Amino acid sequence: MGLMNILKKLKEKEREIRLLVLGLDNAGKTTIVKKFNNDDINDISPTLGFNIYTLDHKNFKLNVWDIGGQTSLRAYWRNYFENTDGLIWVVDSVDKLRLSDCAKSLHLLLQEERLLGASLLVFANKQDLPGALSAQQIENFLDLKSLKNRHYMIIGCSGHSGENLLEGIDWLIEDISTRIFTF
Amino acid sequence: MDSCEKACVLESFTEFEEVQALINECINLNSTVIDESTRLTVESLFETWVKIFDRYQEQPHLIDRHISSIISQLFAPIYKQAESKDDQSPSISYHTSCNFIYHVSKVRGFKNLIRHLPHSVTDLEIVIDLLSKESIDNLVTWRTRYVLLLWSSLLATLPFDFKKFDSSDDGRKPLMVRLYDLIKINLVAGDTPKVAAAVSCARFLTRPEISKIYLESHIDWCLNVIDEIFKDAISLNNGIGVLLSLAYIFKFGKREDISPFAPKILMKIREQNILSQSKNLLVKIMIKINQRAGLSLLRIKIASWRYQRGRRSILDSLKSNSSTNEPSKVSSDVKKSENDDDYDDNYQVPEEIEDVISVLLDGLRFNSYIVRWSAAKGIGRVTSRLPRSLAGEVVSSVCELLSPSENDGSWHGGCLALAELARRGLILPDQLSVVIPAIIKASVYEESRGNFSVGDTVRDAACYAFWAFARAYEADILRPYLNEITSALLIVAVFDREIRCRRAASAAYQETVGRLGSQNVPHGIEILTTVDNQAVGRTRRAFLELSMFVAQFNNYYEPLIIHLIYKKINHWDQEIRSLSAEALASLIHFAPLELIRHVIGTLLEKTLSKDLSTKHGSIISLAWVIHSMREMKIPCQDEILVGIQKISEEIKSSLGFKGIKGELFRSAICFLIEKISQTRLPLDKDFIKTCWIDILKDCIFHTNESIRAAAVSGFVALYDNYFPGDSKLEDIWMKHLIYNAYSNLEHVRCGILEALGSLPKSFISHDTIKMILKTILQSLSSISADESIWFSWKVASINCYTSLLIQMNNSDIESIRDLVEKIIHHTLNVAMEDYTTSSKGDVGEAVRIAAIISIKKIALHFHEISCEILTNEMINKIINQILIHCVSHHNEMRLAAGENFFEILYGLGKHFLLDDLINVLPTKEDLASVHFRDESNFPIWFAILPLTQYSYSLWKGLVMSTGGIPTSIVKLSLEALLNQLKSIKSKDEAKFKNVIDSFIDVYRDNLTVERMCLQLINTLNSLINSGILNDLEESKVSSLIDKTWEMARTTAIPKKKIATVQLMCACLRFKGLQKKCLNILCIFLCTKYPFVRTNAADELYTALLIYEDIFEDDGGKGDDQVDEETNQEKALRLLTETDWNKDRSILIPIRDKLKSILGLRL
């Protein structure tokens, strides 16, 4: 395999991005992914296993893995860490009670070796509901500023209205695609 | 990309409908029993499926958007099978579906396919049930197992506790036990599904709850299998699945779970000394396991000491955008974390790592490409987790591979590893001063092995390394080396022998300019747009044009020149030496005096080398360079004159050398003489007359044609430039030639003719020319038996008289008109009809081609000087004679004839004789797109068929194609001919008659010509069988039959007899000729040759089946028979019952009986 073959393979590989969508149950992960994919979002039940979506976006092929967030399932999240380019963490901005649980889960996750290179996008979801905390407030709650060696962005959004979903994903893809090293 | 490559590139997946139809058919396959017809259906379905998907091997991503839909449909039969109660005979559509899925995964890659498989919790039990019904001994359904195992690997990631999973209370084993058992069986089965089993195994065993139960024992099993493989206790094939599972476990597993096992695995690897193995696949997997086990012992870190390229700027710009765009917010942290250096200082690298690295380094030197490649990647990955100081040591060790004592494999592995390290930014700036010069050396690495060399993979890998540097490092860091790097890349891009290396260098250069910015690579954009992927594809263009383009920038001429004189003019490939010499001469124009002097000095020194290639290359380079220097008006110092004399004398004294050495010496020195003469370098004239003339005298009679040609050119240049009009030299030369005129060596005679044909005009008088022409003509018209197969000599004769003739003016020609007419006559009637064959085959072809070229040159010359020797009759003859060859069955002949034909046609200006032709043939402009060698061009020529004055010649040529070999020509020419005949017939019946009459004439005139006989019969046979001659007067056909029979009766060649048999059968369609043909066929039934007899019986049998009307006359019944058998049946029975190989005395009565049944007189 010479350089010309390497280049050909690389070109294909660079256009493929693997994203992992995680967060507590009921955060709206499935809703967001479905909305982004233009699917019907009226009839969504809690995810008991996982879903895989293949989306074309801006010349990239996104392989999006949406995993169920219920407590019993979280131990198995790591089955899916392999080769992850980007992590989307979805937060229910109204669920103030479980925010500390949410922060704990996130920080635990970010310590995972195999996710070290992944860019992080946090969706502060359900902004359409009254009483939703702002992205800023959630950033503080989750103590994102303490993250080292991690590119991240937090953005308020709504899986129902679709607001800011595009902006978030665009940032993530931009960040991943300008990366030079793979780990 | 050339047009050809482009044509192969597909735009999208276009066969979706076809695929959908196949899926439907597959799903609807109802039966469970395989009978012959279903088996065939299924096979053909799968074959079609494979054919469609294989088209996408090169661009498999095109099928991506359809995979989901394909897979979900194909899973219907799988689910249906799962519900089915019938365990014994699975449905055909189930297996077919799996076959289909398997092939998609083969084209697209299983990693890609997996995520399209269904994955609901209930699937797990289904897949285990189905899998347990598949026997590993079934050789037909292995694809089904593969697909099921692949599916299980996805299901093995489901987020549920397996232990709580079991739905079955029926006393069966728990699911996880069943799954693991199935996986293990398939791992050691040895066939393809083992790969899927390994993936599934690793997925399953790295689950948090499962790893606690099974992982340890599995790994022990793996270690055991390693031992057994190395002991040859089990075959590699059966063990490799297990090893693969180990490799995958270390890929998927969580570090804390797997690292405890790493030490014992690494110990095993050390114990077994894996690199002593010769099985590449085994070594590759072991290298991988070694690497991954090593990685599991090392902490992942974002190695911030490593040089990181500016990502911050991108983020910063984003940040400033988003600040105005609440509520989104961006933050980043790529600052060096403070405790990084702590990491380096405090981190204790496990001791096993040293072994891991040493295995990888050895892997880089392993004699298999795939192993080196795998090791290089491993080096990259492992090093990325090492502290700074250790990483530096790895880089140094890798650099040591690029040393003269290592072989090409090590150099290659070394370059790959450096590329992988660079790609990850693991080579520190302060190491670049060692690393970059090493890669530059690798970029021109080439080890000659006589008439080939090794090293192209090394050079390619060096380009990869530079490419990686350009991507990973910032211009500031690379700046001190940039000029060297770009020079090195451009040298490879224009001067590498291998196209793939030139392309790789061009790509790496492009990356360098693109990543580091054109401000850092002066003229980068200009160069990269010219020296692009396509341009470097052609060797000559790269060497001569692109090098000149590059040389004008950044003083690149200097590295280019230096590279040529030290690395290329002594290249093992003569073609490369010649190109390099020529390129060198051009590049000299850019160079300052000092460099030129250096070049000359080096070349002079190298001419004395003992190495043949070096000597040859440096002599021709010297010739070229001195030529350039004279053009540039640079004075030549004495050392040059001395050097030239020295090397000339040396070669003169070694003219005794035979073989390749003698040839290289001679061609080099002749070239030197020619080039130097052209510059009129002030050499000592006595030296020239003695040394050079002696050399030329020898070379002019050499057996090798190209050396003779070089000697001729050398002499002409020498005479014209040093001794114009010197009668003494003329005398010496002519005497040398004439003295040898009666040599009985062909090449000597050729040499004389070639020399005479090229003599300078001032050299010979009109009388001498006349004498030469006369002599040639004489010798050609009284050829001895030996001389008749001397085709080179004949060609040389023709070339000689042609070149003498076309030097003459009108009045000179007029004065020897008689002679000229005789020459033309010879060319047209003797040379162009030279069909001499020898042990070398059709040696006359070269003569015919020479004659065609000759007559063209003569005709065009006469036209130009308005010489009127060519009569209309002659012109007509020329056209006709060439036309014969324009439709030849031989590609080279068609090419020569076609091109020259049109040169004459459009070169003679307006001539009433040619108007007819010009009307029906392609115009001058259209000719550009005609390739005369192309076999599909017959229709062009067949347009002439209706022109009466040419149809005879055309037939004469084309029967060789329509009735000969190879079949491809027969098919194309015959098809074109029949089309043309049909079209003529439908338009003009009378014209059609004329055309056929010409064919009949050709047939009659040439049937006795040995080389045409079979072709004529075959062509006639094809014409009759096509039906186009059905209306032909029977009398004409009858005369052709007579003519053929006359020939066939007397010939001893069975092939001709058999062709005649076929022709007679074909002629049975002419009612009035049936008796005649049957009579002849009956004679063949008892001919001397058994082979012909059986053939005649076979052919006649078929004919009697077809032409039932033969039996019409007698009402179908025999007279002396009482049974119900018809005459036809009787005849057929006789033909099949009889063994026609038997003795003729037995056969004659049978034949006579047949005759009476056929109503023939005895």
Ligand SMILES: Nc1nc2c(ncn2[C@@H]2O[C@H](COP(=O)(O)OP(=O)(O)OP(=O)(O)O)[C@@H](O)[C@H]2O)c(=O)[nH]1
């Ligand atoms: N109002 C509002 N409701 C939302 C929004 N996004 C999701 N929901 C609702 O939140 C509930 C949970 O959504 P899911 O998408 O199933 O959540 P999930 O994160 O996939 O949950 P698990 O699969 O159990 O991990 C659903 O009833 C959604 O309709 C949103 O932006 N606004």
Ligand SMILES: [Mg+2]
């Ligand atoms: Mg969900």
